[in-house]
Amino acid sequence: MYRKSKYFLWPLIIICSYNCGNKKGRELLISSSSEFVMADGETTTDYYKNRNAFIQPFTKVEFLKDTIKATTLHEINSCGKTVGKIKLSNDTIYLLTEHISREECTSVQFNKFTYLIRNSANKRYAITF
Numbered sequence: 001m002y003r004k005s006k007y008f009l010w011p012l013i014i015i016c017s018y019n020c021g022n023k024k025g026r027e028l029l030i031s032s033s034s035e036f037v038m039a040d041g042e043t044t045t046d047y048y049k050n051r052n053a054f055i056q057p058f059t060k061v062e063f064l065k066d067t068i069k070a071t072t073l074h075e076i077n078s079c080g081k082t083v084g085k086i087k088l089s090n091d092t093i094y095l096l097t098e099h100i101s102r103e104e105c106t107s108v109q110f111n112k113f114t115y116l117i118r119n120s121a122n123k124r125y126a127i128t129f
Contacts, residue, residue, distance in 0.1 A: 025088040030067070030116040032084025037073060040108045047075065047110070052129075058112050061127050068117040070095055072129040079105035084113045092126045093117060 037058070038044060047054040058073035072095050076082040080101035087094040095115055119125070 025086045025093070028088060028093075028118045029084075029086050030118050032113060032115045034074075034076075034082070034084065034111040034113045037110045037112050039078070040075075040110070044110060055129060059129055063119070063122070063124065066118070066120045066122065068093070068115075068119045068125065068127070070115045070117065070127050072113055073110055074113050075108050076111055077104050078107040078109045079103045082111070084115050086115060086117060091123070092128055094128045 044054075055073040058071065060069075060071045062069040070093075074082075074084075074095075074097050076097055077099055080099060080103035082097050082099045085096050085098045087096055095113065097113065
């Protein structure tokens with residue numbers, strides 16, 4: 001009996017270690033929005049050479065009263081729907097995206113994503129783009 005339950009619990013522990021750590025991030029994200037900036041092409045070659053320098057003009061973080069407003073540029077699939085999401089790890093918030101539709105293609109585009117994040121404790125999180 002012990003041996004069977006041991007094999008049953010391992011997948012649950014692995015799933016929880018992946019999903020439970022991000023539960024707090026889902027609770028903190030109030031909303032996210034995106035707007036098209038540019039298609040992949042000659043003007044985006046610098047993105048692949050130095051991503052941080054390329055996205056810098058589109059990057060902004062504002063610590064408001066009980067909210068964080070963060071904006072950044074993401075490369076996303078041109079087809080289907082992509083939404084913004086965050087991951088919280090210690091004192092760092094990671095600004096991410098998630099492709100939520102089945103439709104995909106081989107082309108990419110660049111969208112500016114804006115994240116509104118609940119921060120009722122007025123904590124000064126490090127924001128990673």
